[in-house]
Amino acid sequence: MAIKVSGIAASMGAAMVLVAAGMGGAEAADRPLCGLGNGEQATGAPILIGAVVGETGPDDFSAGADAARAYFKCVNENGGINGRPIEYMVEDDQWNPEVASQVASKLVKDEGVVALVGNGSFVEMTVNAKLYADEDVAVVASACAVRECFEASHIASTNQGPVPSNILSTQWAIENLGAKKVACIALNIPSNGVWSCDMTNRWLEEQGYEGVPVLFDPGSADLTAVVLEAVASGADTMLVSLPANLGAAVLKVAEEQGLGDQFNWIAPTPLYKKGLPEALGDYWSGKVYINAELTPWDWDGPDAKRWLEVMDTYGRDEDPRDTFSQAGFVSANILVDTLLEMDPDDINRANVTKALMGVTNYRTDLLCGPWYFGEADAHQPNHAGVQMVINSDGFEVVEKCFEAKGGMFDAIIAMEKEQGLVGN
Numbered sequence: 001m002a003i004k005v006s007g008i009a010a011s012m013g014a015a016m017v018l019v020a021a022g023m024g025g026a027e028a029a030d031r032p033l034c035g036l037g038n039g040e041q042a043t044g045a046p047i048l049i050g051a052v053v054g055e056t057g058p059d060d061f062s063a064g065a066d067a068a069r070a071y072f073k074c075v076n077e078n079g080g081i082n083g084r085p086i087e088y089m090v091e092d093d094q095w096n097p098e099v100a101s102q103v104a105s106k107l108v109k110d111e112g113v114v115a116l117v118g119n120g121s122f123v124e125m126t127v128n129a130k131l132y133a134d135e136d137v138a139v140v141a142s143a144c145a146v147r148e149c150f151e152a153s154h155i156a157s158t159n160q161g162p163v164p165s166n167i168l169s170t171q172w173a174i175e176n177l178g179a180k181k182v183a184c185i186a187l188n189i190p191s192n193g194v195w196s197c198d199m200t201n202r203w204l205e206e207q208g209y210e211g212v213p214v215l216f217d218p219g220s221a222d223l224t225a226v227v228l229e230a231v232a233s234g235a236d237t238m239l240v241s242l243p244a245n246l247g248a249a250v251l252k253v254a255e256e257q258g259l260g261d262q263f264n265w266i267a268p269t270p271l272y273k274k275g276l277p278e279a280l281g282d283y284w285s286g287k288v289y290i291n292a293e294l295t296p297w298d299w300d301g302p303d304a305k306r307w308l309e310v311m312d313t314y315g316r317d318e319d320p321r322d323t324f325s326q327a328g329f330v331s332a333n334i335l336v337d338t339l340l341e342m343d344p345d346d347i348n349r350a351n352v353t354k355a356l357m358g359v360t361n362y363r364t365d366l367l368c369g370p371w372y373f374g375e376a377d378a379h380q381p382n383h384a385g386v387q388m389v390i391n392s393d394g395f396e397v398v399e400k401c402f403e404a405k406g407g408m409f410d411a412i413i414a415m416e417k418e419q420g421l422v423g424n
Contacts, residue, residue: 033078035078036079037079049088051065054092067332068142072336082344091103114352115139117142117328118141118328119142120328123146125146133152133153147195157331163380165385167404167407169268170203172387177237179266181209186241188216196241214230223250240267255283271290294366297322361420386401
């Protein structure tokens with residue numbers, strides 16, 4: 001069947017089976033730190049896995065790949081994939097579409113990777129989604145930020161992307177802060193800020209509210225003018241839908257203008273970043289509400305503890321311990337759990353793509369709901385989150401896992417249940 005959902009086409013194959021279903025509860029508590037957990041170094045023929053990330057540019061979106069790298073290192077020191085190590089190759093797209101095309105082609109065509117895991121970028125999926133489909137290579141991404149990532153047959157991400165995170169934060173503000181008109185402050189990038197603000201504003205209109213876009217060029221931004229444009233829109237709520245560094249800069253300008261108490265201030269996941277509350281200071285304490293696409297960093301679920309232990313043992317000191325790192329860890333686990341169910345002699349691109357697309361009902365305490373890939377023209381498996389508020393010394397949870405509702409989400413949830421993608 002095929003469903004058209006507010007601009008997102010979701011066509012799912014009905015004959016998918018439950019594989020690599022993840023581990024939860026006692027099973028998750030009992031599972032090894034990584035892989036086979038046997039303490040033996042894998043020495044067989046390597047399995048080639050790639051990633052494309054936007055590391056150098058306006059912001060760094062490589063945390064997902066950093067976490068995947070740490071997990072794969074742990075896996076390789078604990079038996080690998082039934083004796084075969086993972087060789088992980090990460091390429092930086094430099095926020096440049098031409099570079100993104102070149103490095104993806106290198107990984108897929110020259111190196112012959114069997115899958116990509118941990119991708120995170122503002123540009124690469126826009127130019128590479130067709131390549132991944134044409135070459136039949138599956139991508140389990142971790143920090144998708146553009147439309148093509150979620151409207152592609154061969155890409156499924158463990159993070160939500162800006163649309164659900166924007167809408168969840170907006171939904172929470174309507175229900176708890178009395179928001180009625182929202183100014184969406186975002187980058188003037190068609191497949192990112194333009195798309196995500198448009199989808200948020202469409203959702204607002206469907207719910208009987210109003211949204212206005214406030215878009216700007218990241219390369220030549222007068223942030224004071226951006227903030228004043230948002231104020232002039234007549235909005236009562238400011239949705240700061242930006243990477244963390246730019247978002248913090250916008251808030252600093254708003255502070256200089258004395259605007260902190262005059263509006264509701266909300267944001268999607270990128271502003272859930274360590275050190276941000278301290279950098280913003282007491283002025284913003286209790287004023288900025290942020291949606292987290294995965295569960296908080298300090299929750300004590302079994303997988304949350306494994307993530308931190310893997311990062312502390314196998315990661316680098318400079319590797320972030322943030323939401324996108326969590327997403328990269330989940331993506332890497334999905335791949336490894338899937339590969340371990342395969343005959344190690346039959347691990348090739350075609351078989352890995354088929355196996356990954358068969359993943360449904362994957363459960364982890366790092367996600368608010370079950371995850372799936374599925375054979376589809378679009379993928380939006382993560383659409384529930386946690387709402388936080390900035391305090392002067394950190395973040396405080398104001399609402400635990402809650403589901404996006406209304407508009408496209410009602411149709412997505414109905415489709416998931418109808419096709420058995422998420423189980424009970």
